[in-house]
Amino acid sequence: xxxxxxxxxxxxxxxxxxxxxxxxxxxxxxxxxxxxxxxxxxxxxxxxxxxxxxxxxxxxxxxxxxxxxxxxxxxxxxxxxxxxxxxxxxxxxxxxxxxxxxxxxxxxxxxxxxxxxxxxxxxxxxxxxxxxxxxxxxxxxxxxxxxxxxxxxxxxxxxxxxxxxxxxxxxxxxxxxxxxxxxxxxxxxxxxxxxxxxxxxxxxxxxxxxxxxxxxxxxxxxxxxxxxxxxxxxxxxxxxxxxxxxxxxxxxxxxxxxxxxxxxxxxxxxxxxxxxxxxxxxxx
Amino acid sequence: xxxxxxxxxxxxxxxxxxxxxxxxxxxxxxxxxxxxxxxxxxxxxxxxxxxxxxxxxxxxxxxxxxxxxxxxxxxxxxxxxxxxxxxxxxxxxxxxxxxxxxxxxxxxxxxxxxxxxxxxxxxxxxxxxxxxxxxxxxxxxxxxxxxxxxxxxxxxxxxxxxxxxxxxxxxxxxxxxxxxxxxxxxxxxxxxxxxxxxxxxxxxxxxxxxxxxxxxxxxxxxxxxxxxxxxxxxxxxxxxxxxxxxxxxxxxxxxxxxxxxxxxxxxxxx
Numbered sequence: 061x062x063x064x065x066x067x068x069x070x071x072x073x074x075x076x077x078x079x080x081x082x083x084x085x086x087x088x089x090x091x092x093x094x095x096x097x098x099x100x101x102x103x104x105x106x107x108x109x110x111x112x113x114x115x116x117x118x119x120x121x122x123x124x125x126x127x128x129x130x131x132x133x134x135x136x137x138x139x140x141x142x143x144x145x146x147x148x149x150x151x152x153x154x155x156x157x158x159x160x161x162x163x164x165x166x167x168x169x170x171x172x173x174x175x176x177x178x179x180x181x182x183x184x185x186x187x188x189x190x191x192x193x194x195x196x197x198x199x200x201x202x203x204x205x206x207x208x209x210x211x212x213x214x215x216x217x218x219x220x221x222x223x224x225x226x227x228x229x230x231x232x233x234x235x236x237x238x239x240x241x242x243x244x245x246x247x248x249x250x251x252x253x254x255x256x257x258x259x260x261x262x263x264x265x266x267x268x269x270x271x272x273x274x275x276x277x278x279x280x281x282x283x284x285x286x287x288x289x290x291x292x293x294x295x296x297x298x299x300x301x302x303x304x305x306x307x308x309x310x311x312x313x314x315x316x317x318x319x320x321x322x323x324x325x326x327x328x329x330x331x332x333x334x335x336x337x338x339x340x341x342x343x344x
Numbered sequence: 345x346x347x348x349x350x351x352x353x354x355x356x357x358x359x360x361x362x363x364x365x366x367x368x369x370x371x372x373x374x375x376x377x378x379x380x381x382x383x384x385x386x387x388x389x390x391x392x393x394x395x396x397x398x399x400x401x402x403x404x405x406x407x408x409x410x411x412x413x414x415x416x417x418x419x420x421x422x423x424x425x426x427x428x429x430x431x432x433x434x435x436x437x438x439x440x441x442x443x444x445x446x447x448x449x450x451x452x453x454x455x456x457x458x459x460x461x462x463x464x465x466x467x468x469x470x471x472x473x474x475x476x477x478x479x480x481x482x483x484x485x486x487x488x489x490x491x492x493x494x495x496x497x498x499x500x501x502x503x504x505x506x507x508x509x510x511x512x513x514x515x516x517x518x519x520x521x522x523x524x525x526x527x528x529x530x531x532x533x534x535x536x537x538x539x540x541x542x543x544x545x546x547x548x549x550x551x552x553x554x555x556x557x558x559x560x561x562x563x564x565x566x567x568x569x570x571x572x573x574x575x576x577x578x579x580x581x582x583x584x585x586x587x588x589x590x591x592x593x594x595x596x597x598x599x600x601x602x603x604x605x606x607x608x609x610x611x612x613x614x
Contacts, residue, residue: 228457232520235415236471236527237447246474250461 098322102315110316115282115298121309125317127284128298131199132321134285135278135294136264138203143210144260150211151218151256156244167219170212181205182273190277199285199292202278206267213266217259221252258332265328269321271296295321364431366391366531366561367412372426374407374416381407384426385587387580389531391431394557396576396593397565399608404585405565409533412563413449414442431530447475450529454536456516458508458523465504467519471527486526494522495552514545521552525560532556534564538571550575569609573597581605 109124116123150170154163185205190196225248233243249256274280279291280301295317302314365388374382382404389395397405410416411424414435428435435445458467466473468490469483477483487504491497496518500511508519517537524532534553538546553562553575566572572579572593579596581588581604589596589605600606607613 226457228453228455229459231415231418231451231453232457232459232523233470233474234418235413235446235451235453236474236523237443237445238471238474239443242474246470247459251459253461 094322098315098319102312102317102319105312105316106319110313110320114284115313118307118310123313125293125295125298125313125320127281128293128295128317129320131278131281131285131293132268132295134199134288134292135202135206135274136268138199138288139206139210139267140260140264142204142207143214143263146207147211147214147260147263148218148256150215151222152244152249154215154219155222156240156248167216170215173212174216177272178209178270179272181209182276184208185273186276195289197277197279197291199278199288199290202274202292202294203288205273205277206270209267209270209273210260210263213263214259217262218252218256221255221259222248224255225251254335258336261328261332261335265325268325268328269296271300275300364391365389366431367563368427368429368432369412370427370429372408372411372424372428374404374411375423375425376419377421381585382411383585386426387587387590389561389563390578391561392557392559393577394553394562394564394575395578395580396572397563397580397582398567398569398572399582399588400613401567403582405582406535408582409451409535409563409565412531412533413446413451415446415451417442447471447527448529449531449533450524450527451533452517452521452524452535452537454539456513456520456540458511458516458519460507460509462508463505464500464508464511464519467508468522468526471523475527490522490526491519493525493552493556494518495548495555496522512545514541514548517541517545517549518552521549521556525556529560531561531563534562536565536567539567546571569597569611581608583608 107124109122111124111129112126113122113124114127115125150166154166158166182205185201185208188194189198189201189204195201229247229251230243233247234240238247274294274297278294278297280297281291281293285292299314299317299321302310302317305311367389369389370386372382372385373380385408397408399405407416412428412435416422416424424436430445430448434440435449459470462470465487468487469477472483472486488497488501491500496515499515500506500519503510508516511519517540521532521537538549541549550571553564556562557577564572564576576593578591579593580590581596581600581602583604589600589602591601596605597609600609
């Protein structure tokens with residue numbers, strides 16, 4: 061046991077430890093910076109008018125993003141109507157039915173789709189719904205594109221949480237003479253419900269901030285959309301339009317919008333944490 | 345060596361000797377893919393008696409049990425040859441749904457598995473509710489009756505709506521027995537129902553089984569020789585997928601016809 065060698069080892073250990081700590085800090089830094097920046101630039105522009113008024117014409121100060129906030133929720137609602145049933149049922153198929161060979165291909169396709177750039181999704185729906193005027197730039201097209209993006213996300217998380225349900229519960233239910241579909245609905249899905257809801261919320265949070273696919277589907281609207289077949293405003297779109305404009309007042313609104321959008325996504329994430337807090341304790 | 349199969353046990357407990365068998369198994373073989381795990385098994389399981397299935401791990405005893413309520417069909421590539429009749433009816437006949445067989449042949453598993461999202465009472469009635477029974481009166485009657493039969497009523501009657509997973513391990517297993525009894529099966533299969541429990545909880549389950557055999561036909565897989573000797577009326581010894589010997593428990597444990605049976609029950613192998 062020689063002292064210098066020992067000291068050298070301790071030194072190396074300290075270096076590596078510091079390095080990993082620095083990297084861990086580096087992960088947190090952007091979040092802190094983004095928050096700091098958004099709050100310092102955007103907080104002062106958040107007021108009642110921001111949530112209740114329409115955008116004012118260029119030159120007039122004030123106004124708000126009420127249409128974009130409502131628009132985002134309408135788009136998310138439509139996306140959920142499409143993405144949740146298809147995604148959840150697809151996940152049920154992967155977990156409870158299917159053959160391993162077929163499942164491999166479905167999983168592969170879902171994973172590829174999860175990696176498809178969002179602008180590509182936008183182009184697909186643009187080609188399918190906007191170009192042939194079915195119904196053109198519209199809330200409907202925006203909802204469809206976000207819903208399509210949700211499907212593979214929801215499907216994979218649903219499959220994963222269903223796989224976490226111990227096989228003993230399925231066997232117990234089937235041994236009682238309960239039909240397989242009822243076993244799946246009432247026992248398996250019910251046991252994993254919190255996990256499925258979590259996956260859906262995270263998928264919604266994920267698509268809530270999508271901008272690119274909405275550019276040429278929902279298109280944006282400085283007023284209210286009265287029908288789903290009309291172009292509709294959405295927060296990310298409005299932020300984009302405001303941010304690239306030359307007007308200071310619109311810039312301030314863009315910061316405020318970004319802050320509200322981030323808060324929304326953060327609220328969902330915190331909510332999910334809360335929801336899953338005792339998920340594993342319950343399982344035992 | 346051909347298995348010596350006592351087709352109709354003559355020296356069964358006195359009051360049962362005249363009763364027709366609950367299950368007649370003939371030339372039963374079970375395959376998983378190309379692998380034969382149960383070979384040409386024939387035996388009769390007496391009604392309202394306890395039949396113990398013993399044998400070393402991997403001898404096919406769980407497979408035999410699961411073939412009786414067609415649970416083996418959950419395993420992909422599982423295949424059955426031969427015949428099983430439940431009170432005379434072929435359970436593998438064309439057009440017989442496994443769901444129907446399982447309502448008549450209940451099962452209790454090694455690991456207690458009450459449904460974690462449900463209360464105690466919901467666990468007991470789940471088999472009825474999910475098979476379409478709606479009458480509250482009937483459900484309430486069945487709950488009390490099943491929990492009493494499972495010797496759990498006095499311990500849970502004041503907290504029927506508590507989560508099932510708040511019960512102790514032994515109580516959870518008795519709850520699973522109550523759940524299986526609530527659908528009023530004719531046969532109850534038990535796959536090492538006490539092997540995960542402490543001695544006190546095990547004793548309770550054993551008392552319960554002795555009580556249940558007054559009304560039910562029970563087939564129990566066990567690794568515990570003393571348990572088999574204490575509780576069962578008949579014992580079947582399986583080895584390497586073959587039924588080696590079957591007969592009244594007293595005979596299997598005191599004067600087995602086969603050397604391998606004797607070696608196993610006296611603890612010389614397995």
